[in-house]
Amino acid sequence: MTTEEYDTEMDYSDSDCGDPGYEDYYNVHPWDGEGDNDIDNDQSRRDPEYAVYDCLRIEEVERLLNEDVESLSNSLHITPSLAKVLLHAHNWALQDIIAKYRTNASSLFINSKIKPLPPLDSLSGLKSQRSGLCSVCVAIQSAEKFSTLTCGHSFCKDCWCMHFEVQISQGISTGISCMAQDCNVLAPEDFVLSLLTKPNMRERYQQFAFCDYVKSHPQLRFCPGPNCQMIMRSKEQRAKRVMCSSCKTCDLIRNCNNFSFRCGIDYHAPTDCNTMKKWLTKCADDSETANYISAHTKDCPKCHICIEKNGGCNHMQCYNCKYDFCWMCLGDWKAHGSEYYVCSRYKENPNIAHESVLAQAREALKKYLHYYERWENHSKSLKLEEQTLEAIKMQINKKVMNYSGTWIDWQHLFAAASLLTRCRYTLQYTYPYAYYMEPGPRKELFEYQQAQLEAEIEDLSWKIEHAETTNRGDLENQMDIAEKRRVTLLKDFLEV
Amino acid sequence: MANIAALRIQREFKEVIRSEEVAKCAIKVELVNDSFTELKGEIAGPPDTPYEGGNFVLEIKVPETYPFNPPKVRFITKIWHPNISSVTGAICLDILKDQWAAAMTLRTVLLSLQALLSAAEPDDPQDAVVARQYKEHPEMFRQTAKHWTYVYAGGPAKMPDLDDKIRRLTDMGIEEHNARVALSSYNWDLERATEQLFS
Ligand SMILES: [Zn+2]
Ligand SMILES: [Zn+2]
Ligand SMILES: [Zn+2]
Ligand SMILES: [Zn+2]
Ligand SMILES: [Zn+2]
Ligand SMILES: [Zn+2]
Numbered sequence: 001m002t003t004e005e006y007d008t009e010m011d012y013s014d015s016d017c018g019d020p021g022y023e024d025y026y027n028v029h030p031w032d033g034e035g036d037n038d039i040d041n042d043q044s045r046r047d048p049e050y051a052v053y054d055c056l057r058i059e060e061v062e063r064l065l066n067e068d069v070e071s072l073s074n075s076l077h078i079t080p081s082l083a084k085v086l087l088h089a090h091n092w093a094l095q096d097i098i099a100k101y102r103t104n105a106s107s108l109f110i111n112s113k114i115k116p117l118p119p120l121d122s123l124s125g126l127k128s129q130r131s132g133l134c135s136v137c138v139a140i141q142s143a144e145k146f147s148t149l150t151c152g153h154s155f156c157k158d159c160w161c162m163h164f165e166v167q168i169s170q171g172i173s174t175g176i177s178c179m180a181q182d183c184n185v186l187a188p189e190d191f192v193l194s195l196l197t198k199p200n201m202r203e204r205y206q207q208f209a210f211c212d213y214v215k216s217h218p219q220l221r222f223c224p225g226p227n228c229q230m231i232m233r234s235k236e237q238r239a240k241r242v243m244c245s246s247c248k249t250c251d252l253i254r255n256c257n258n259f260s261f262r263c264g265i266d267y268h269a270p271t272d273c274n275t276m277k278k279w280l281t282k283c284a285d286d287s288e289t290a291n292y293i294s295a296h297t298k299d300c301p302k303c304h305i306c307i308e309k310n311g312g313c314n315h316m317q318c319y320n321c322k323y324d325f326c327w328m329c330l331g332d333w334k335a336h337g338s339e340y341y342v343c344s345r346y347k348e349n350p351n352i353a354h355e356s357v358l359a360q361a362r363e364a365l366k367k368y369l370h371y372y373e374r375w376e377n378h379s380k381s382l383k384l385e386e387q388t389l390e391a392i393k394m395q396i397n398k399k400v401m402n403y404s405g406t407w408i409d410w411q412h413l414f415a416a417a418s419l420l421t422r423c424r425y426t427l428q429y430t431y432p433y434a435y436y437m438e439p440g441p442r443k444e445l446f447e448y449q450q451a452q453l454e455a456e457i458e459d460l461s462w463k464i465e466h467a468e469t470t471n472r473g474d475l476e477n478q479m480d481i482a483e484k485r486r487v488t489l490l491k492d493f494l495e496v
Numbered sequence: 497m498a499n500i501a502a503l504r505i506q507r508e509f510k511e512v513i514r515s516e517e518v519a520k521c522a523i524k525v526e527l528v529n530d531s532f533t534e535l536k537g538e539i540a541g542p543p544d545t546p547y548e549g550g551n552f553v554l555e556i557k558v559p560e561t562y563p564f565n566p567p568k569v570r571f572i573t574k575i576w577h578p579n580i581s582s583v584t585g586a587i588c589l590d591i592l593k594d595q596w597a598a599a600m601t602l603r604t605v606l607l608s609l610q611a612l613l614s615a616a617e618p619d620d621p622q623d624a625v626v627a628r629q630y631k632e633h634p635e636m637f638r639q640t641a642k643h644w645t646y647v648y649a650g651g652p653a654k655m656p657d658l659d660d661k662i663r664r665l666t667d668m669g670i671e672e673h674n675a676r677v678a679l680s681s682y683n684w685d686l687e688r689a690t691e692q693l694f695s
Pocket of ligand 3: 229230
């Protein structure tokens with residue numbers, strides 16, 4: 001599996017010159033120049049985000065699931081339909097099911113809602129079948145019009161069909177149960193399909209059931225990309241970054257290409273899943289207070305002319321007075337020395353314990369806003385950089401048309417833009433992490449590294465936006481530095 | 497589909513009318529229109545509960561997909577109960593949601609609602625204020641539920657001291673029902689109810 005995965009990554013690298021516009025940032029290999037080629041085995045040591053995964057199409061997943069279904073149905077001598085009910089109920093833990101079957105088959109079937117809880121209440125079913133009265137539609141029917149599940153509750157086929165249609169139209173498939181009161185026996189797939197007549201209903205049923213199977217499978221996950229049909233498979237127990245091979249090739253929306261296997265939130269290293277959930281809830285709760293920050297315009301701190309942020313870079317230059325300043329704190333950019341980028345750091349007020357409750361609340365809000373502002377800002381920058389990338393593409397197109405170099409000559413700009421996105425993405429997710437960190441030396445170290453990463457990212461962003469005047473070697477050097485800072489931070493703090 | 501719904505309701509209507517519960521005046525259904533899409537239900541407050549002696553009217557709406565989907569039921573009569581909204585009469589009961597089965601009938605629904613009045617489920621509340629009182633001040637809850645039964649459902653127990661507190665608020669220009677809700681919500685603490693009403 002590892003080799004396979006590595007091969008795939010190499011394939012992308014090889015195709016660098018083929019389709020430059022769609023090169024994804026995740027496939028940029030800044031180490032390639034270091035002569036470090038013996039990386040096959042220690043990929044995960046080198047890259048803290050490395051994960052083994054497959055990107056599968058629906059048919060491939062169907063085949064995969066069917067192997068389990070067949071294997072279980074053969075070992076327990078049950079229909080594939082019942083095997084599906086068992087696998088779905090037990091999160092596809094094949095060996096578990098077989099073990100449970102050997103210990104106590106009947107309790108396995110009862111717990112999986114294949115058989116009814118004793119005592120069997122088949123009398124009412126028999127009664128209705130004999131009298132020919134279906135208790136759901138209250139019509140008299142001939143005996144062959146009736147159908148029943150293992151519980152013996154008997155209803156006419158038209159009613160079963162209608163029951164299925166109503167359930168399916170509400171999105172229910174694997175969870176459809178018997179129509180009798182207090183009976184929780186599930187209708188297996190073959191039973192449903194034998195009574196369901198409308199082709200579109202059958203199709204929807206099968207689609208919904210497939211969704212349920214994927215969702216109940218611990219190693220499978222639908223790609224969260226919009227309209228993307230791919231399914232990821234990974235055996236990783238921990239939250240890892242995986243990237244969909246399908247939507248990567250068709251669009252540049254990056255955020256949804258990365259997601260962790262654990263929680264379904266967009267990929268969020270170095271922050272862990274629980275912290276991330278807490279943070280997103282907090283952001284939603286405090287959105288009103290934080291709203292005022294999200295404005296796209298600010299006044300130049302020197303000449304007070306209103307300027308709009310148009311690129312992702314936080315290094316702003318006033319078009320009127322040429323003053324260089326920081327978008328986030330409006331401070332002089334030069335003061336944000338390259339060594340220590342103070343802007344990313346929030347200084348806890350040490351006197352907080354002595355102040356009133358109100359002041360504490362104000363302080364708490366201030367602290368939250370400090371982190372939120374940066375979180376929001378980087379998220380906006382990410383979106384703006386997508387536009388920047390589009391602009392770069394157009395620029396290059398123009399250059400190539402005017403015979404000023406070929407696409408390959410300008411390839412490095414895409415690599416740089418991709419890497420910038422990757423770095424900024426990680427940077428964005430360092431803020432929730434920092435917000436929930438206890439004050440202390442570890443937090444200081446984290447914020448020091450965060451500040452360094454931020455400084456390098458801003459530098460890179462600036463160089464990309466002013467690519468025409470930036471030397472290529474300079475740019476590639478900056479890419480290398482930024483990625484190193486990113487990986488260092490993740491190595492030190494990614495505790496997944 | 498609609499055909500099955502109408503057939504079923506007609507039949508169930510007869511079933512309820514003939515049932516022994518009707519004979520004991522415990523439950524009742526009436527037609528509201530000719531199309532069988534809306535009915536009026538009635539249940540008697542069960543004995544040995546704060547609802548005893550009261551008569552509770554229900555609105556029953558029959559969806560086109562009945563009986564494959566449950567009927568939509570709510571209390572018309574105002575009632576103080578953890579699983580029933582004191583404002584809208586909306587009911588939190590599993591068989592009216594995902595535990596509904598097509599073989600269930602109006603009679604099952606009415607009897608289940610009556611059972612709900614006997615045994616509330618405060619951990620699955622519809623009305624959080626009532627549920628909290630039910631758990632934290634059970635005696636206060638009983639008194640309040642009894643009082644509401646008297647006022648809105650024709651129950652037998654008149655409670656002069658509670659009426660007295662309500663009068664204190666209506667004298668200040670507060671509408672009677674609003675005064676009752678505020679007092680009930682604040683465990684009949686006149687001061688806190690006043691504070692809430694005038695804040
Ligand atoms: Zn039938
Ligand atoms: Zn059954
Ligand atoms: Zn995708
Ligand atoms: Zn997560
Ligand atoms: Zn200026
Ligand atoms: Zn700053």
